[in-house]
Amino acid sequence: MGRTVDIGLVRYPGAQLSAVLGLSDLFGIAAGVAAKAPQELPKLRVTECSGDPDVKPARPDVGHDALILPPALGTPITPEAAQPIARWLRDAHGAGSVLASVCAGAFLLAETGLLDGRRATTHWLYAETFAARFPKVALDPDRLIIDEGDLLTAGGLMSWTDLGLKLVDRFLGPSVMLETSQVLLLDPPGREQRIYSTFAPRLNHGDAAILKVQHWMQAAGGKEAALPVLAACAGLEERTFLRRFQKATGLTSTDYAQRLRVNRARELLQFGQQPVDAIAWEVGYRDPAAFRKVFHRVVGLTPGEYRQRFHA
Structure with missing residues (x-):
């Protein structure tokens, strides 16, 4: 047996x-x-x-x-x-x-x-x-x-x-x-x-200054993420802003902006016909190689692989 x-x-x-x-x-x-x-x-x-x-x-x-x-x-x-x-x-x-x-x-x-x-x-x-x-x-x-x-x-x-x-x-x-x-x-x-999850930012943290910046970044699609600009939007000193932003959202402001850009790139790859280089430019990357690197780190697929799997 x-x-x-x-x-x-x-x-x-x-x-x-x-x-x-x-x-x-x-x-x-x-x-x-x-x-x-x-x-x-x-x-x-x-x-x-x-x-x-x-x-x-x-x-x-x-x-x-x-x-x-x-x-x-x-x-x-x-x-x-x-x-x-x-x-x-x-x-x-x-x-x-x-x-x-x-x-x-x-x-x-x-x-x-x-x-x-x-x-x-x-x-x-x-x-x-x-x-x-x-x-x-x-x-x-x-x-x-x-x-x-x-x-x-x-x-x-x-x-x-x-x-x-x-x-x-x-x-x-x-x-x-x-x-x-x-x-x-x-x-x-x-x-x-x-590869299936989309970025869902944390908005219920109760920090009004950081929430204001999040709404501004969302409207800008994450394209403007310079620290002085974000800190000024929040009305905070830069080091204070960095600490409070990460505490509230769980991400650095740079990572947060990258995820907003990648979210938009997912939509363009899934529903559009633009070349990957054009999508990189549209979501705020001047260097397509840098865009591909960030996209792969966040999603786990290259932009081409993502389009091949999910294109509508």
Whole structure:
């Protein structure tokens, strides 16, 4: 008898049921691919479970190789609702289970305290809320998947496909993972979340002087970002302006302006026909090579690659 890998799909309150069913199907397909392999591979056993005795289906009395926290529809789980499940997850992790989350499932995983001091990701729309609620976690919302060995987090709502393939690769090997991705017409894991996210500036920080500058920069498309001009707009001394701007927005004024320019460049690449050099000039870069470098750093794709993938 070969080894059996037990994967638990956690049905916590608000969990997205379509992701639970989709993961069950993905692992079912992977199990079928593994069964046809010339060498003996582990068998997959997938169960739905809950760490909360009041939530059905109840937790089966088995040890799991991995427990997956699917996305949530609506607001992330509250600390009060999370606590009984978080205790169970900590116990399972202590007994050797790998814990993995998708999208807002990271909030439940973070409630265990196991992510403190560790890297993690969640959906970019939740990044600010997550960072405020769990300041000890090293959040990186640009990444679609962060694999910390015993803890895995996936970002976007549909990134359960990437996480599922990542676990297939871990437990059944790359050949089974690749064939499973081909059957499902999915890209193998390796995408980055930042290619899909747009810049959403933080505006609710309460610093009126900095908010005034943000509105002015937005109207100018980030083209005017000289420090003396920005500080004068805010009515602040330059060093004070730099400190308050970064505290309020989480970015330097230079980085903020670059992201405004890149946002506009995304639109032009997606919906227009202008050459990349012309777009660079239009969004405020005299040097097209510098524009390409900044665009790639922010988005994770070159302007040409972005247009090829997203052009309408």
